[in-house]
Amino acid sequence: MVVQSLKKAEQATIKTSIVILGLSLAKTVVGFFSGSLVLLTDGVHSFTDLVTNAASITGLRIAQREPDERFPYGYFKAESLSALFISLFILYLAYEFLVSGINAFSQTPVLNNPLITLVTAVSSILVSCLLARYLIARGRATKSQSLIANGREKRVDVVTSSVVLAALILSFFKVPYVEGVVTIILSLFIFWEGFESVRDAVFSLMDISPSKDKEKLVIKALSEVPGVEGFGGLKLRKAGPIILGEVDVMVRKKLSVKRARKLCLEVERRAGKMVPELRDLAVKVYPYKPAEQLLVMPVKKEGKDPWLSKEFGRSNYFYVVKVKDGELIEEEFVKNPYKDESIKAGLKAANLLLEKCVDTVLVKNIGEISYHVLSDSLVSVYETRKLKAATALEAYFEGELTAR
Structure with a gap:
């Protein structure tokens, strides 16, 4: 099931890589021919997403390997390492955007062909938004940290594409400082996204306990x-x-x-x-070994310190005692209604004791069917050569009896 999830995560990453490649080419070509440096830069930046996707695919494929002699617990942490790499890249982007935002205070964007650049920028925002939602949803469904990290990185693309769109619009009004302020604010948001991803990846590598x-x-x-x-x-x-x-x-x-x-x-x-x-x-x-136990012994008759019966299923009574920390606190004699049964007397007697939720049975002899009925219900059965109930109990608590 885990391997299937990893394969699904890998397939999702490959699909998104194809979409990112097409989007990157579109922004780069349009930016080059329209003379929009900011769109051209954004297109080149999108190509870097393919690097992180390649790291994610590599991590997911390594994680699918079966455990071997060198890695007996498997390669699952390779996926966390991949997620860490992607997360560090997000932090690097946050730094770059912060610097660009500061520099933008003294620069005015220049736009030659506004229509085609605006359409491309809006398309980039929509595609990046859809990719981010898809990757995060698939990452959560497959429990893939790298897919979630990639989805968060695509949110960064939504931010960058929005900044690009703002730059294209503001270029008409010659207001460079607005672009700078927006870029700085968004870079802080990007930093937080990267910090969350780094934290999750590091915690996973350090064997953090789940929720x-x-x-x-x-x-x-x-x-x-x-x-x-x-x-x-x-x-x-x-x-x-x-x-x-x-x-x-x-x-x-x-x-x-x-x-x-x-x-x-x-x-x-x-x-x-x-x-x-x-x-x-x-x-x-x-x-x-519970503090309180319910022990049973088949006995010949009622009375103080009764004699043990030689047979289990055909004993006259069952001597039921409750003991706590080795001391008898309650006792009861239960008449055996099946002692005169022609067949399956032991089986019926065993079921009678199970109804009373007994923990242990001390016997001289017991048939195979009766023994297996009790044993299969996790009732301990001990055989004893003692003649009387009191000495059998003493031998049990002294550890002299052997479980059958």
């Missing part, structure tokens, strides 16, 4: 992934048109490597769906 809105969308995606008990250390950074990131997620301690990998892919998928420009999210998995 808080993007971060909130990723957090929302993380909170909706089944099996993620908690998360932290979320870091996002811009790299050209894409976003890279990393996050720490907490999962149940007994989660298998295969299940943990599947969960990481789901985290990346959901986050990428929320934020399409998120190209890579590095997910680190850490074990999670």
